[in-house]
Amino acid sequence: MTQQLISLAREHQAIVSNAATLAVRETQAALQVASELRSRVGYGLLRETIPEILSTYASVVGTVDEVYYQNLRESAGITSTFRPSTRPVDWQEIASPISGFAIARTVEQAPLAATVTLIGGSVSSQLFNFSRNNVAYNAGRDPSPTSYKRVTRPKACDFCLYMATGFTGDGSNEEYKNFHDSCGCIDVPVFAGQTFVDPPYYDEFKAQTVQANSRIQEIRASARAIDPGMRDVDFFRKYPDAAITTPNIVKQVRNVRLDNPLELPQVSQ
Secondary structure (H helix, E strand, C coil): CHHHHHHHHHHHHHHHHHHHHHHHHHHHHHHHHHHHHCCHHHHHHHHHHHHHHHHHHHHHHHHHHHHHHHHHHHHCCCCCCCCCCCCCCCHHHHHHHHHHHHHHHHHCCCCHHHHHHHHHHHHHHHHHHHHHHHHHHHHHHCCCCEEEEEECCCCCCHHHHHHHHCCCCCCCCHHHCCCCCCCCCEEEEEECCCCCCCCCHHHHHHHHHHHHHHHHHHHHHHHHHHCCCCCHHHHHHHCHHHCCCHHHHHHHHHHHHHCCCCCCCCCCC
16 A cells, blocks of 8 residues: 555656646746846746746646545545645745745846756745645545655655654645755655555665764753753754754764764863
8 A cells, every 4th residue: 555655646746746847947938038138027027927837837736636635535445525625825925035036136147047946946846845735735624534644755855855754743844845945755645544654765764863863962962061051042052053953953864874973062262
């Protein structure tokens, strides 16, 4: 059952990826025109087209998400009546900072290739995040008890693997959607009677996450020995690497993988 769920999730990921690729391509074309015009007309083009591109391709992704959820629901033998839908989103609001950043870089005459990478990445990230949130949205409304599991590729980045294996909250949480601009993870709904077993390639990363947590605890203990009475708010401001946070865990996982020595805080001279 798990392999079937992962397989279907990957098929869905490929479809969403295709939609995101087309959205990025249209965004690139708009950026190209704006960079050539470098005028109010070009800036207005970006302000108008980026929300439209996101909204248009989100409509495609949303339709695909509904079919994906319904198909998995039926394959699980769920008979209760439920019609999947897409999570309401204000694409104008979401696109506003992306458009603003694109305009700012165009005004500054920043290198077009770098701008395309940054803005295109944001557009793609928003569409994938929208897709994941649609699964969470429907799972929360479904009368049949439903959970969902984040599925990532075997060669995914450290952040995505942590979101899939070590993060204890909602792996599709809005707070994390902009951590990086190339997240292609997909959420798979897990219905009553189904069991999702993590794929074998998660095991190594889980072990590395345990080591990463231990390294952070060592940093904290060393820092506390230097400043034993410091208030937490001041302590973590002075020793940010001592906090158990997603960025720190991902950083230490990378250090574990590279076999980098642990750098402990030193007493100021």
